[in-house]
Amino acid sequence: MVPDLAIVDPLLTLSVPPSVTASSGMDAMVQAIEAYTSVSANAVTQALSEKSVELLLNRLPDAFHNGADIGARTAVAEGSLLSAMSFSQSGLGAAHGLAHPIGSILGLPHGLVCSVLIMHVLEWNSLSCGGLYDSLAHKCGLADRSELIAKISGISAEMGIPGSFAGHRIDEAQKQFIIKNCRSRSMQTNPRPMSDDDIASIIDRLFS
Numbered sequence: 001m002v003p004d005l006a007i008v009d010p011l012l013t014l015s016v017p018p019s020v021t022a023s024s025g026m027d028a029m030v031q032a033i034e035a036y037t038s039v040s041a042n043a044v045t046q047a048l049s050e051k052s053v054e055l056l057l058n059r060l061p062d063a064f065h066n067g068a069d070i071g072a073r074t075a076v077a078e079g080s081l082l083s084a085m086s087f088s089q090s091g092l093g094a095a096h097g098l099a100h101p102i103g104s105i106l107g108l109p110h111g112l113v114c115s116v117l118i119m120h121v122l123e124w125n126s127l128s129c130g131g132l133y134d135s136l137a138h139k140c141g142l143a144d145r146s147e148l149i150a151k152i153s154g155i156s157a158e159m160g161i162p163g164s165f166a167g168h169r170i171d172e173a174q175k176q177f178i179i180k181n182c183r184s185r186s187m188q189t190n191p192r193p194m195s196d197d198d199i200a201s202i203i204d205r206l207f208s
């Protein structure tokens with residue numbers, strides 16, 4: 001369902017706790033990154049994603065550490081809005097494709113699951129769209145994709161988001177459930193195709 005009008009008021013986010021700020025803010029960033037490299041991306045959606053990622057990289061940690069910082073809250077709200085405007089046209093990628101079945105099994109916040117997944121997906125996709133990651137890094141004032149990935153990883157760690165699901169366990173049936181149920185539209189617009197074996201390998205790394 002698409003609304004006729006969306007009112008984005010950062011004042012309504014001042015009381016949002018740090019953990020929710022972290023997971024929802026990272027979800028917005030992952031949306032923007034995946035929209036940027038989607039096979040359905042275009043110049044307009046990529047411009048929206050670039051500004052979204054720039055805002056979120058620079059101000060999400062401020063909003064996390066000081067929820068009363070209205071400037072940071074405004075920047076994060078704007079970044080989230082631009083992210084949604086981008087991915088609603090271009091689609092997403094493997095992080096979101098995998099996040100839904102994994103989140104349903106682990107019972108973790110969607111944004112947190114996406115935050116863990118994006119580091120693994122960035123590594124995987126770099127073989128196909130490393131140049132796009134370099135371009136996004138440059139738009140955010142960073143040297144290259146390595147610096148972009150390090151920046152995202154550092155922000156996640158700063159906000160207490162783990163780099164894997166090593167503290168959780170899944171059985172073989174749950175692993176097969178993830179493989180079977182991750183092939184949503186999000187997975188279809190990922191820039192590098194994934195076979196079932198590829199997905200299984202990523203799952204193994206996520207939970208090791």
